Amino acid sequence: MKEKKTEFKIFTISQYEKEAAYLRRMRQSGWKITAIRFPGFYTFEACEPEDVVYQLDYNRDSAANKEEYVQMFADCGWNYLFDFVDYSYFCKPAAAFQGAEEKSIFCDDASRLDMMKRIALGRLLPLFVIFTAIILPQFWMHFYTLDTHPVMGIMYIALFVLYCVIFLVYGIHYYTFKKKIGK
Amino acid sequence: MDAHIKKVYVPMTETGFYILLCLRQPGHGYGIVQQVRKMTNEELVLAPGTMYGSLSKMEKDGLIRCIAEEEKRKIYQITDLGTEVLELELKRIERLYQNAREALS
Numbered sequence: 333m334k335e336k337k338t339e340f341k342i343f344t345i346s347q348y349e350k351e352a353a354y355l356r357r358m359r360q361s362g363w364k365i366t367a368i369r370f371p372g373f374y375t376f377e378a379c380e381p382e383d384v385v386y387q388l389d390y391n392r393d394s395a396a397n398k399e400e401y402v403q404m405f406a407d408c409g410w411n412y413l414f415d416f417v418d419y420s421y422f423c424k425p426a427a428a429f430q431g432a433e434e435k436s437i438f439c440d441d442a443s444r445l446d447m448m449k450r451i452a453l454g455r456l457l458p459l460f461v462i463f464t465a466i467i468l469p470q471f472w473m474h475f476y477t478l479d480t481h482p483v484m485g486i487m488y489i490a491l492f493v494l495y496c497v498i499f500l501v502y503g504i505h506y507y508t509f510k511k512k513i514g515k
Numbered sequence: 516m517d518a519h520i521k522k523v524y525v526p527m528t529e530t531g532f533y534i535l536l537c538l539r540q541p542g543h544g545y546g547i548v549q550q551v552r553k554m555t556n557e558e559l560v561l562a563p564g565t566m567y568g569s570l571s572k573m574e575k576d577g578l579i580r581c582i583a584e585e586e587k588r589k590i591y592q593i594t595d596l597g598t599e600v601l602e603l604e605l606k607r608i609e610r611l612y613q614n615a616r617e618a619l620s
Contacts, residue, residue: 405563407545437564451584
């Protein structure tokens with residue numbers, strides 16, 4: 333019976349590369365990821381330490397053609413692991429890459445930017461809708477009753493700040509990358 | 516041609532160019548990866564995340580179409596619009612190359 337362990341980690345929507353690096357490090361230490369449970373429980377199984385590259389892809393279009401999607405990755409040597417909150421997880425041994433091949437599921441920055449756009453559309457847009465439809469009006473309403481009803485007011489201020497931070501951080505991540513690749 | 520198509524695809528990425536070039540004959544994603552490796556002497560290795568995204572995008576924009584499915588692989592082929600775009604891009608590259616060669620000679 334292989335030893336198992338679970339770690340709790342939170343990766344935000346702009347930290348998929350960080351998450352991929354984490355999974356690679358764990359594999360190099362002799363722990364391979366077997367499952368991820370919401371909101372961030374990473375379950376590992378003991379294994380031989382190996383340098384395996386992990387990658388995340390966000391592509392909701394793939395859901396309609398999952399078999400073809402997975403097959404394309406398999407053809408290129410990437411093993412499909414599972415999906416977690418719309419991200420598809422793949423891995424490929426570092427030794428399997430040849431010569432000039434980048435250790436990534438992307439071979440150009442334009443497609444990396446495309447993924448960021450998909451994430452913005454799929455994740456940020458719903459948040460933005462909630463923000464404008466609920467948070468903003470509620471924040472405004474409760475702002476005026478802060479002295480008499482502080483709890484609700486403070487809660488909405490906190491949510492307001494949280495959402496602004498989420499948009500800002502992702503916006504910075506997106507635009508710095510866009511600038512970096514000269515688009 | 517749609518102004519939007521021109522804006523997105525001219526100039527296009529190397530990946531996009533090779534996809535259109537290869538799909539003048541019917542083929543699937545991995546077939547394109549293999550062809551391009553051969554054509555570029557192993558210098559250009561296309562990756563699945565990029566391939567899948569580009570193929571979906573091009574299909575949506577009407578530059579390629581899915582003509583069949585074989586063993587869990589979609590077979591695509593270039594459309595007339597795709598051929599038009601490829602021609603435009605080829606002209607652009609030729610012009611670039613001519614000017615560069617002249618300037619550097």
